[in-house]
Amino acid sequence: MKFTLLEAFKQWKGVRSAAWLAKRVPSSSSLRLTRKNLFILPTRFGWGFLIALVVMLMMGSNYQNNLIIALGLWLLALWLVCLVLCHQNMSGNIVSLLQRPEGQCDKPLRLLLNIVNNKQPHALAAEIKNWPCKQAYQQLDGQLALDLEVKQRGRQLLPRISLSSIFPLGLFRCWTVADFNCELLAYPAPLAGFACPSQEWVEAHDVERAASDSQLQSEFSGLKAYRSGERKSLLAWKQFAAGRGLQTKAFTGNPSIDLHLSDRRHSGLNYEQTLSVLAFWLRQLAQQQQSFSLQVGAKQLASGSGQQQLKAGLRLLAEAPSSDE
Amino acid sequence: MNSLNSSHIRMSLLCYSATALLLLQQVPWLLVLVGLAAGWWRLRVMQGLATLPKPRWVKLSLVLFIALVLWLARSFELFDKLVSLVMLGYSLKYIELHKRRDVEMFSLTGLFLVAFSLVFSSQPLAALLAAIVAFLHLLLLLSLDVKISFNWAKRLGLWLLAIAPLAIALFIVAPRLAPLWKMPTPSSAQTGLSDVVRPGDISQLIRSDKLVFRAEFSRAPEPDELYWRAMVLDEFDGEQWTRSQIAQQKQAPDSSSAINQYQLLLEPASQAWLATLNPSQVRGGGANYVADGSWQREGESFPRQILNFSQLEPPTSSAVPPAYLHFLTRLPLNITPKVSELSEYLGSGLSPRAPDYPKQVMTRVQQWFLSQQFSYTLSPPAYPGLLGVERFLLDQQSGFCVHYAQSVVILARLQGIPARMVTGFLGGEWEQQDSLLAVRNYDAHAWMEYWDGQGWVRLDPTAWIAPDRVENNLQQSQATAQQWQSISGWGQKIWYTQGFNQLRLWLAQADYWWAKWVLNFDHKRQLSLFSQLLAWLPGSSLLMLTAGMMLLGLLATVLLMAKPWQWRLPNKQVVSLKWQCWLLARRGVVRARGESFNHFLKRVEQQAPQRASALEQAINNYNLKRYQP
Numbered sequence: 001m002k003f004t005l006l007e008a009f010k011q012w013k014g015v016r017s018a019a020w021l022a023k024r025v026p027s028s029s030s031l032r033l034t035r036k037n038l039f040i041l042p043t044r045f046g047w048g049f050l051i052a053l054v055v056m057l058m059m060g061s062n063y064q065n066n067l068i069i070a071l072g073l074w075l076l077a078l079w080l081v082c083l084v085l086c087h088q089n090m091s092g093n094i095v096s097l098l099q100r101p102e103g104q105c106d107k108p109l110r111l112l113l114n115i116v117n118n119k120q121p122h123a124l125a126a127e128i129k130n131w132p133c134k135q136a137y138q139q140l141d142g143q144l145a146l147d148l149e150v151k152q153r154g155r156q157l158l159p160r161i162s163l164s165s166i167f168p169l170g171l172f173r174c175w176t177v178a179d180f181n182c183e184l185l186a187y188p189a190p191l192a193g194f195a196c197p198s199q200e201w202v203e204a205h206d207v208e209r210a211a212s213d214s215q216l217q218s219e220f221s222g223l224k225a226y227r228s229g230e231r232k233s234l235l236a237w238k239q240f241a242a243g244r245g246l247q248t249k250a251f252t253g254n255p256s257i258d259l260h261l262s263d264r265r266h267s268g269l270n271y272e273q274t275l276s277v278l279a280f281w282l283r284q285l286a287q288q289q290q291s292f293s294l295q296v297g298a299k300q301l302a303s304g305s306g307q308q309q310l311k312a313g314l315r316l317l318a319e320a321p322s323s324d325e
Numbered sequence: 326m327n328s329l330n331s332s333h334i335r336m337s338l339l340c341y342s343a344t345a346l347l348l349l350q351q352v353p354w355l356l357v358l359v360g361l362a363a364g365w366w367r368l369r370v371m372q373g374l375a376t377l378p379k380p381r382w383v384k385l386s387l388v389l390f391i392a393l394v395l396w397l398a399r400s401f402e403l404f405d406k407l408v409s410l411v412m413l414g415y416s417l418k419y420i421e422l423h424k425r426r427d428v429e430m431f432s433l434t435g436l437f438l439v440a441f442s443l444v445f446s447s448q449p450l451a452a453l454l455a456a457i458v459a460f461l462h463l464l465l466l467l468s469l470d471v472k473i474s475f476n477w478a479k480r481l482g483l484w485l486l487a488i489a490p491l492a493i494a495l496f497i498v499a500p501r502l503a504p505l506w507k508m509p510t511p512s513s514a515q516t517g518l519s520d521v522v523r524p525g526d527i528s529q530l531i532r533s534d535k536l537v538f539r540a541e542f543s544r545a546p547e548p549d550e551l552y553w554r555a556m557v558l559d560e561f562d563g564e565q566w567t568r569s570q571i572a573q574q575k576q577a578p579d580s581s582s583a584i585n586q587y588q589l590l591l592e593p594a595s596q597a598w599l600a601t602l603n604p605s606q607v608r609g610g611g612a613n614y615v616a617d618g619s620w621q622r623e624g625e626s627f628p629r630q631i632l633n634f635s636q637l638e639p640p641t642s643s644a645v646p647p648a649y650l651h652f653l654t655r656l657p658l659n660i661t662p663k664v665s666e667l668s669e670y671l672g673s674g675l676s677p678r679a680p681d682y683p684k685q686v687m688t689r690v691q692q693w694f695l696s697q698q699f700s701y702t703l704s705p706p707a708y709p710g711l712l713g714v715e716r717f718l719l720d721q722q723s724g725f726c727v728h729y730a731q732s733v734v735i736l737a738r739l740q741g742i743p744a745r746m747v748t749g750f751l752g753g754e755w756e757q758q759d760s761l762l763a764v765r766n767y768d769a770h771a772w773m774e775y776w777d778g779q780g781w782v783r784l785d786p787t788a789w790i791a792p793d794r795v796e797n798n799l800q801q802s803q804a805t806a807q808q809w810q811s812i813s814g815w816g817q818k819i820w821y822t823q824g825f826n827q828l829r830l831w832l833a834q835a836d837y838w839w840a841k842w843v844l845n846f847d848h849k850r851q852l853s854l855f856s857q858l859l860a861w862l863p864g865s866s867l868l869m870l871t872a873g874m875m876l877l878g879l880l881a882t883v884l885l886m887a888k889p890w891q892w893r894l895p896n897k898q899v900v901s902l903k904w905q906c907w908l909l910a911r912r913g914v915v916r917a918r919g920e921s922f923n924h925f926l927k928r929v930e931q932q933a934p935q936r937a938s939a940l941e942q943a944i945n946n947y948n949l950k951r952y953q954p
Contacts, residue, residue: 045429052433056440061502064630066846067443067452070496071459074485075436077492078463081484081882123470168484169466170429 021160027179030096033163037176040087046171050079079171086172089165090124093117101148101158101184104279108147109184111161115144122167128159150186153275153318158182187314190283191276194269259285259292260303261313275317282317286310296320329428331371336465336473337422337431338364343458344415344435347442351405352412353397359390360416367419383420390417408441425469435462449839460485487885494878498871501848522558522566522727522748522771535766536592537750538600539837543586545759546602546636548752552772552783553600553764555749557617563657563711566731566746571649572617578606579643583635590840591630597621600749600764601634603783608633609849616649617745618781631841642779650776653743656735661715667693668739683742683777687784690736694789698722699729701791726794729786730771743776747783756833763833898947905943909936922947 025037042050053072060068098112113126126146146161164175226235226246234248261278269277278294285292291305294313301309301316341364345357369375390413398409415434421427439459443452460482464473467481558566583606589599599612599620611632612620622630671689675682700723708717708728714735717728730746737744751770753762772785787794842850855867862870895903906916914932916925922944930937 045426048429049433052437056437057499059440059444063444064847065444065447066496066843067447067455068440069499069501070492070843071436071440071443071455073495073499074488074492075459077488077495077882078485080491081488081886084886085484167470169463170425170469 021177022179025160025177025179027181029180029182030094031176031178031180033090033093033095033176035087035091037178038087038090038174039176040083040172040174043166043170043173046079046082046173049075049171053079078169082168082171085168086165086174089121089167090163090174090176093121095163095178097180097182098143100182103150103186105150105153105186105189107189109150109186111146111148111158111184113144113146113161113163121165124163124165126161126163128161148184150184153186153188153272155183155185155319158184185315185318187318188272188275188279190280191273192280194277194280259290260295261292262295271322275320279314279317282310282313329371329422329424331368332473333428333465333468334364334368334371334422336461336468337419337428338368340432340435340458340461340465341415341419343461344438344442345412347454347458348408348412348438348445351442351445352409353394355397356394356409356412356416360412360419363416363419367422387417387420404444408438411438411441428465428469432462432466435459435465447840449836452839484886488882490881490885491878494874494881496846497851497854498874501846501851522746523564536836537764537766537768538592539590539756539840540753540762540764541588541590542760542762546585546587550602550636551752551762552603552770552785553750553753553768554603554619554747555598555600557619557745557747557774559617559653559745561657561731561735561746563659564709568617569652571652572615573621574616575613576616578614579604579637579640580606581638581640584638585636587634587636589632589634590837591632599632602636604637604639605634606637608635631847640780643781645776650743653745653776654738654741656738657711659711660735660739661711663719664711664715664735665739667718668736671736672740677741680778683737683775683782686737686740686742687775687782690733691786691789694729694786699724699790701725701787701794726785726787727771729790730773733784733786734773734775737773737775744773745775746771746773751785756830756837761837763837896950898943898950902943902947905936905940909933909940912936 025031031037053076056072056075057069060066060072094116096114096116098114101109101111103109111126115121115124124144126144128146128148144163150156158180160177160179162175162177164173166173226248236247236249239245239247261281275296278296282292282294286305286307286309289305291303292309292313293303294301294316296316297320299316299320301313304312338361341360345352345360349357366375370377391410394409394413395406398406401409411434415431415438418427418431418434422431436459439455439462442455442458445451463485464478464481467473467477471477556568557572558568559572560567560569581604585602586608587602589601591599599622601620603618605620607614607620609632611623611630613623615621620634671693672686675685675689679685702723702725705724705728706721708714708721708724714732717724718732727746727748734744734746748769748771750764750768751772753764753768755761756763770785770787772783772787774781774783776782855870858870859867902922909916909929912933914929920928926937926940926944929940
C-alpha cells in the first residue's frame with residue numbers, strides 16, 4: 001500500500017514536472033538559452049564549499065583573526081560571483097540538433113548537437129536522464145556529441161536532453177532540459193551465422209543464362225575469396241577446378257540477380273531474431289553491391305542496391321511491428 | 326570530464342608544495358616529504374610508469390602514517406597537532422586522487438590549511454603568501470573544467486580582483502562576533518620576557534628584533550618617561566627572581582588625572598603581562614590591575630590586540646600594606662660576607678630613622694658604582710647565584726642591566742629598604758615622528774624600584790654606567806652598537822644598516838596600518854567607522870548604511886565584471902539605421918540574418934515602398950560615415 005502510494009506520488013510528480021517543463025521549455029528544433037529556460041543551483045561541492053566557508057568564518061571569529069575572516073568573505077564573494085559567471089557561460093547560446101540519431105541497436109547511437117554563439121561555453125556536458133551509457137564530450141567547432149546506448153530496435157521519442165555546465169570552479173550547475181522533439185531510430189542488431197532468408201528470383205531459371213545476363217548488364221571486375229554465405233551462382237568454378245580454391249566473381253554496376261528477402265521465419269528463430277538475421281544479410285548484400293528487395297510484414301521495399309537501399313531496408317526492419325501485433 | 330590527467334596532478338603538486346612551504350614551521354617536515362613522495366608517485370601512476378598498491382597496503386600505511394604523525398607531533402600544542410593531522414589527510418589524498426570530487430576535496434583542504442597558516446602569522450608578507458597559495462588552489466579547481474594556461478590564470482586573477490569591492494564591503498559590514506568557544510592556541514606565540522628571570526636571561530632576548538608592541542601617542546612623551554613596565558619581580562631565592570603571590574592580587578587602580586593618552590597595539594603573545602607606562606589607567610577594559618602596579622591581560626589573547634591607556638600624573642603618595650613592605654626587604658640568608666661588608670660600608674654613618682634615609686643610601690650606592698670600574702656589556706659572563714652577585718660587584722664589574730638592577734636591589738634590601746626588580750622595555754623606535762613607537766625584543770630592559778617612605782621611586786642603575794644606552798636603543802647607542810652588531814645574525818646586521826633604514830621604516834609603517842585597519846578591525850572599530858560615516862551622511866540609520874555599503878560593493882563588482890568602459894557607444898548613423906530597421910520590422914519587413922543592406926533595400930522597395938527612401942537615406946549616411954572618413 002505504502003509503496004504504491006509512493007509510486008503514485010512519484011508518477012504524479014513526474015507528470016506535473018513534465019507539464020511544467022513543457023510550458024517552460026517547449027519543444028523545438030533549436031533552443032536559445034536564456035534566463036527563461038536555464039536553471040541554476042549549487043552543486044554538491046558548491047554546498048560543501050559554502051559550509052566550509054561558514055566553518056572558516058567561525059574559526060576566524062573564534063581566533064579573532066581578521067585575516068581568516070577576510071579569506072572566508074573573499075571566497076564567499078567568489079562563490080556569489082560564480083553564480084553569475086556560471087549562468088553567463090551558458091546564457092545566449094543557441095543549441096540545435098544536427099541530425100536525427102540513427103543506428104544499430106547494440107552500438108552507441110551518436111547524437112550531434114550544434115552550439116552557436118560568439119563565445120563557446122566552457123565545459124559543456126550533455127546527458128539524458130535515466131538513459132544508459134551517457135558519455136558526453138565536446139567536439140571541435142561547437143559540436144557536442146552524445147553517444148546513446150539503445151537496447152531495443154525501433155523508433156523512440158528522444159527524451160529531454162539536459163545540457164549543463166559547472167564551469168567556474170564547479171560550484172554551481174547551470175542546466176537546461178532541451179526537447180528537440182526528435183525520434184531516434186534503432187535498427188535491429190545483426191545476427192550472423194544463419195542462412196540468408198531469401199528467394200532468388202533466378203533460382204528457378206537456368207543458372208548459366210542468368211550469369212550471362214548479369215555479365216551483360218554489369219562488368220566483371222575480378223575474383224575475390226569466397227566467404228561462406230555468398231551466392232553459389234557467382235562461384236568461379238573454373239578456378240576452383242584449377243585448384244585455386246573457392247573464389248567468387250565480383251561484378252561492378254547493377255547486378256541483375258535480384259534477391260528477394262522477407263521476414264518469413266527461420267525454423268527455431270523468433271521474429272526479432274529473424275529481423276536480426278535480415279539486418280546481417282542486408283549489410284552483407286549491400287557490401288557486395290548485390291541488389292535486393294525486401295518485404296517486412298505488410299511493407300515492401302522495391303529492388304535496389306547500395307547504401308541507400310541498405311538504409312531504407314534497415315529502416316523498414318527497425319519500424320517493423322513486433323510479432324505479437 | 327570526470328577523469329584526471331597528469332597535468333592536474335602536476336598542478337596539485339604545485340599547490341601541495343606551496344602549502345607545505347607556508348606551514349613548514351608548524352608541521353613535521355617528514356610529513357611534507359611523505360606527501361611529496363605520494364604526489365610524485367601518483368604522477369608516475371598517471372603517466373603509466375607505476376601501479377597502485379592493493380587497498381590493504383594503503384590502509385596499513387595510513388594507520389602507520391597517522392601513528393607516525395602523532396608521534397612526531399607529540400610535543401606540539403593541540404592546535405599544531407590538529408594542523409598536522411589535516412596536513413596528513415591532505416598529503417594522503419594523493420593515494421585516491423581519481424575523480425573530480427577528490428580534487429575538489431583536495432583544494433578545499435588546501436584552503437583550510439591556508440586559513441590555519443593565518444592563525445600562526447598575520448604579517449602582511451604572510452598574508453600575501455597565503456593569498457598566492459589560495460589562488461593556486463582555486464586555479465587547480467578551475468583546471469578541472471578548462472585547460473589551464475597563463476590566460477586562464479589571468480582571468481581568474483581578474484575575477485578575484487573584480488570581486489574585491491564586494492569582499493571589502495562584506496568585510497566592513499559583516500558582524501564581528503565574540504569567540505564562540507575557546508580554541509586551542511598554537512605554540513609559536515612566545516614573545517619576550519618570561520615570568521622567571523635569571524641573570525643573563527634578558528641578554529638572550531636582545532638578539533631578537535621581533536616586534537613586541539607598538540604604541541601610538543596622542544602627545545609625544547618625554548624620552549625619559551619611556552620605561553615600559555611589564556613585570557615586577559619581588560621574590561629572590563638566591564638563584565632567580567620570581568613574582569610573589571601577594572603582588573599578583575587584583576586591585577582597583579589608583580586614580581589621578583590623566584596627562585597623556587596612548588594606544589598599545591600588541592603582537593600575538595600568550596603571556597599575561599602588558600608593558601605600560603607607570604602609572605596608567607586602562608580605558609575601555611581588556612586589562613586588569615594588580616597589586617604590584619602592573620597591568621595584566623584579561624584572559625588569554627592570541628591575536629594582535631589593541632588596548633587603550635591613559636598615562637596618569639605620578640601620585641605624590643600611595644598606600645602599601647606594611648606587611649608587603651616588610652616582605653620586600655627579605656633576602657636569602659646566605660648572602661656572601663663580602664657583599665654584607667660592602668653594604669655595611671655603604672650604610673655607615675647614616676641613620677635609618679631619618680626621613681630621607683632611603684634616598685641617602687641610594688646616593689651612596691650611586692657614588693660607589695661611579696667610583697668603580699663598571700662597564701656595560703651585552704655578552705656578560707655567567708654570574709650564577711649569590712656568589713655571582715659578589716663576583717659581579719667586586720671582581721668582574723662588567724654586566725648587563727639585569728645584573729645592575731639585581732645588585733642594587735640586594736644592596737637596598739640589605740639596608741632594610743623595600744626594593745624590587747622591574748623588567749620591561751626601554752624606549753623603542755619612533756616610526757612616525759613623536760606619535761608611533763615600535764618596541765622590539767631588543768628593547769628589553771631591567772631596572773629597580775625602592776620605597777622612599779611615601780611612594781615608589783624608579784631607579785635605573787644602568788643609566789649610571791651607560792647613560793647612552795638609556796637614551797638610545799641598542800644599535801644606535803655608541804656604547805652598544807658595536808657589541809650588538811657582533812652578537813646578532815648576519816641577516817639582522819644587513820637589515821639594520823643605514824641603507825635599509827628607510828625601507829625598514831616604510832615596511833613597518835605598512836605593517837602598522839595593516840595591523841590597525843585589517844587585523845584589528847573589530848566590533849568597536851566597525852562601530853566607530855559607522856558612526857563616522859553616519860555623521861558624514863546625516864539622517865540614515867545603521868541598517869540602511871549597512872545595506873547601502875553592501876549594495877555599493879555589489880554595484881562596484883557588477884561594474885567591474887560588466888566592464889562598461891569597454892562598451893562602444895553606437896554612433897548616430899548606426900542608431901538611425903537600427904531605428905529604420907525597427908520601424909520596418911513593425912510593418913512586418915524583417916531583415917534576415919546576414920542579409921546585406923542593399924538586398925534588404927530592394928526587398929523593402931517591393932514590400933513597403935513608402936519607407937524605402939528613409940532607409941536608403943540611413944544606409945547612405947552610414948556608408949558615408951563608415952567608409953569615407
